[in-house]
Amino acid sequence: MKALKNYFDKIRPLFEEGGKYHWLHSVFDGFETFLFVPNTTSKSGVHIHDSRDSKRTMIIVVVALIPALLFGMYNVGLQHYMAIGQEVGFWTRFFYGFLAVLPQIVVSYVVGLGIEFTAAQMKGEEIAEGFLVTGLLIPMILPVDTPLWMIAVATAFAVIFAKEVFGGTGYNIFNVALIARAFLFFAYPSMMSGDRVFVRTGSALGMGRPEMVNGIAQTVDGFSGATPLGQLAITDAPHFASFGFTGVTGQPLTLSDMFWGFIPGSVGEVSTFAILLGAILLISTGVGSWKTMLSVFLGGLFTISIVNLFAANPIMEMPAHYHFLLGGFAFGAVFMATDPVTSARTEKGKWIHGFLIGLLAITIRIFNPGYPEGMMLAILLMNAFAPLIDFYVVDANIKRRLKRVEAKKEGNKK
């Protein structure tokens, strides 16, 4: 390590002002601070600093995402081999999923980080770590069959237009990963929903090849790749009680399948259990706000209880636990709604912000049959309103201060 440090010290002058590679100084700095804790010491103000920095914070979110990601990979393999009717072992399923998802992560990181590095370099700033999280989130909230070029385009669009034009990490109004998804959702709706995209029937980098007839991958009889929420949106069943969720081969899905995550869906959102593990890490380290998470669920519960009372069709009748286990509700509540930059920044505001996300997500799910998943739009909409919520919370403090002055003046008059 010492040798490496010395090497960095040796080549540093090349990247400093006037050096040959000065135009790469942000990149150099990025790599150096990634490898070593910077040795700069405080010049003003406090002489000692907390060990926590932006890198540590982001890495904790990444670690929190890992269970959901790993399970998501396994589930991609599981669904794939079920669909093509092949019996394989645990590791084969996982490895297939790994090969299917890895290219997406690589593309998202390469494109996003490339833009971040360039932007940092142009502004002469240090490289911010925010994209480490965003870059992992993007493939996790997309269907596994999303083409790589779409991921590249969406990532570039989101990073440039949702983040860099606002000034970079910390200044964005909307959650960057969700903007990437929203971009794809509105630009290529057929690739973002329906029953073809959530289960990959083709091979992943040559692995898991299905039987091909006339260039079409053969699936088992009764195959359907629709997500549970998608099935519910198009069902003819008169009541929720007479409706049953089915898996890719038509097998019935139980609540435990939904909790552990053996269902079709976007890569990261399927396993409520894995998301729960992430939530525990985020809350115990204080990186994610438990207030936001809890209030999203409260908002959802509130809405569902009301809708259940006036239920007229199966989706209106669906009880709360199904809503929480299915789709992106839990994932959004834990990893998206808690994004500190785009969420409300005051503590009271977080309660309101989260509650309204839950409320809107359920409302969109239930009353928009064309779009069974409401979490993305609910969060994006509330991102736009977060500053307004904060405004009113802070304004109460301001009013209190002004009132104090008024009271003083009146007291003086008397």
Next chain:
Amino acid sequence: MADRIIIKKGLQIPLLGEPDEVFRGTVTSEFVKVCPEDFHGITPKVAVKVNDRVKAGSALFYEKRHPDMLFASPVSGVVTAIERGEKRRILNFTVQADKEIQYEDFGKKNVASLSPEEVKKSILDAGIWFLIKQRPYDVIANPDKAPRDIFVTGFDTAPLAPSYDLLLEGQEADLQTGLNALTKLTTGKVYLSISPKTTNKGLRDAKNVIITEFEGPHPAGNVGVHINHLAPVNRGETVWTLNALDVAIIGRLFNKGVVDLTRIVALTGSEVKQTGYYKMLIGTELKSIFQNNVTEGITLRYISGNPLTGTKIEENGVLRAYHSQITVIPEGIEVIEPLGWASLSPNRYSASCTYPQLKRNPHKKYRLDARIKGGQRAIIMSNEYDRVFPMDIFPEQLIKATIAFNIEKMENLGIYEVAPEDFALCEFVDTSKLELQKIVRTGLDMLRKEME
């Protein structure tokens, strides 16, 4: 029984190097230096020439806009140098000290029989008016503007801070005289804040003041917190603030008729071999107490004051005007710490739970160095500042308004109630490593220029 206010938000940083409660002697030095930079917000005008003889209490310089606001020499002797820096800014006045200090005689006075004007004039003439600071702006009090109230702090909660009980031992009479003098200076109240642990009789049984106990972690001892809880500063109002140690110095002036800027000073910090208390004048060179008493072989940071708000000094630096604490910590430039973001080391201290503190026990103390340990970013995390900011103010929003210098917003959010030191803990815990105290200082200075 005094009222008690419990402060919940805050942070007691567990640092190594608490001062031993042992008195280790009086420190003197051949040269005594007074640095005008300690007195924020004044423009010093020289009142002496090199080779002039001064007594303890004679003016070295005065404030340009208030020629009656003098700044006393702590020691008698010959002015040997007036060092200047960029733009001829005065860096320090150096006085070669006499063996036996001769004091300027200001005459013993009975505060009770003096008028407010006379009290004020006595303090100004003696050159120790600088001990009184004001809010808004956190600068030396403007003697022309009567304060609404005066706030005196009787304890210090900063990391490694000395105990005022010890510092004030034997000075109870001076303290009471000083408090009496302050009551003359305001038509409002004089508040004295103490800790539930305070034992010093002079503090506990002080007369003519309103005593309030503040319990809790740092910044429970910050005057800003006391003001915010007792009687917040509104727009257009001014309050004065002092600490009890400085009140005792003012008391000394009236009781003994001399300016005696002697302080009891705690030598603290993880790199000090033998911590403890010393007696010395403001401006005394500290070389002798560092010699053979600090860790060798690594770069050290010497601080006059505490590690959160103190002033960085050199190894041969002097005790600065407002401080009763000297801290020595590692600078940390030699440390090679690979992959800090992945570290699982229990020795990395964090107020948050982002580092495993499996061994976390309340008695574990940390050796923190001066590294920032991260790069500067935009404000990303929310609710970070709030947790260590026990005032009815939104710190993050106020900081943002201050960066933008939106005066109306700053006023609305409470800029008049705060001082840079109130943001010291926020700066410590900040993930984005912003220089918050500097931001607030600059904001206050610009605001003052705009308003006055």
